Amino acid sequence: MKNTIFTGAGVAIVTPMNPDGSINYTRYGELIEEQIAGGTDAIVVAGTTGEASTMTDEEHIEIIRFTAERVAKRIPVIAGTGSNDTGYAIELSKAAEKAGADALLQVTPYYNKTSQRGLIAHFNAIANAVNIPIILYNVPSRTGVSIALETYIELAKTPNIVAVKEASGNLSLVAKIAAHTDLDIYSGNDDQILPVLSLGGKGVISVSSNVIPREKHDMVAYFLEGRTAEALELQKKYLDMENALFMDVNPIPVKEAMNLMGMNVGECRLPLVKMEETKIEALRAELKKVNLI
Numbered sequence: 001m002k003n004t005i006f007t008g009a010g011v012a013i014v015t016p017m018n019p020d021g022s023i024n025y026t027r028y029g030e031l032i033e034e035q036i037a038g039g040t041d042a043i044v045v046a047g048t049t050g051e052a053s054t055m056t057d058e059e060h061i062e063i064i065r066f067t068a069e070r071v072a073k074r075i076p077v078i079a080g081t082g083s084n085d086t087g088y089a090i091e092l093s094k095a096a097e098k099a100g101a102d103a104l105l106q107v108t109p110y111y112n113k114t115s116q117r118g119l120i121a122h123f124n125a126i127a128n129a130v131n132i133p134i135i136l137y138n139v140p141s142r143t144g145v146s147i148a149l150e151t152y153i154e155l156a157k158t159p160n161i162v163a164v165k166e167a168s169g170n171l172s173l174v175a176k177i178a179a180h181t182d183l184d185i186y187s188g189n190d191d192q193i194l195p196v197l198s199l200g201g202k203g204v205i206s207v208s209s210n211v212i213p214r215e216k217h218d219m220v221a222y223f224l225e226g227r228t229a230e231a232l233e234l235q236k237k238y239l240d241m242e243n244a245l246f247m248d249v250n251p252i253p254v255k256e257a258m259n260l261m262g263m264n265v266g267e268c269r270l271p272l273v274k275m276e277e278t279k280i281e282a283l284r285a286e287l288k289k290v291n292l293i
């Protein structure tokens with residue numbers, strides 16, 4: 001069996017921005033402390049929710065370094081270092097390892113995509129270049145390519161490819177991954193945590209943990225402790241609010257929610273723009289229903 005990176009709810013943490021669009025490291029450090037105090041089981045930095053795609057190389061490595069130093073091994077730090085350029089992903093992954101990341105999140109190549117044979121070659125090249133564990137990230141709605149079961153089976157043979165963040169929404173695929181590999185499985189969708197856990201999953205990499213870290217941690221913990229009714233109540237209670245966090249392109253709504261809650265994380269970088277007022281009001285209504293504002 002491979003070593004598990006974390007069990008529970010890892011936050012796909014947002015990157016707070018100053019009014020000029022620069023990273024607000026003071027606020028970011030506070031967010032990290034708030035997440036740890038709230039029971040978050042891992043920090044996933046520089047992912048989609050963290051706006052890594054609009055960071056410079058220097059910013060990307062610096063925010064990973066900052067996160068690792070601030071967390072100081074209290075919980076795992078997982079760095080998003082995926083790319084559709086294998087060579088660049090290797091460079092970024094090596095730099096993230098040097099900067100103190102405990103593990104890497106590797107998304108499938110986007111835009112140029114690749115074949116299943118190409119996915120195997122791509123992920124293995126990255127895995128062979130580093131000494132820390134890797135979580136594969138399957139999110140075909142963003143990348144246009146999905147990891148097939150046979151590809152998961154082949155990649156599971158690589159010692160430091162240890163887990164997958166499954167955001168395909170395909171629970172049949174999740175069941176097959178659990179049945180045919182020893183990869184740890186994390187839900188990549190906040191509304192599918194309990195189904196994934198019921199199939200043997202280890203937890204979730206969560207957007208909504210940015211606003212309800214304790215509840216997301218508890219949801220997973222309750223389920224794994226056998227308190228399934230309590231876990232289900234939490235899943236149902238926050239379902240509509242969590243769906244509202246995806247009424248626009250992630251991370252636009254979650255940053256808006258955090259700002260409405262007084263968490264002051266700023267706006268997204270272009271090309272992501274602020275939501276229309278009608279959507280903001282709909283989001284506000286859902287936050288009020290669960291007493292977050």
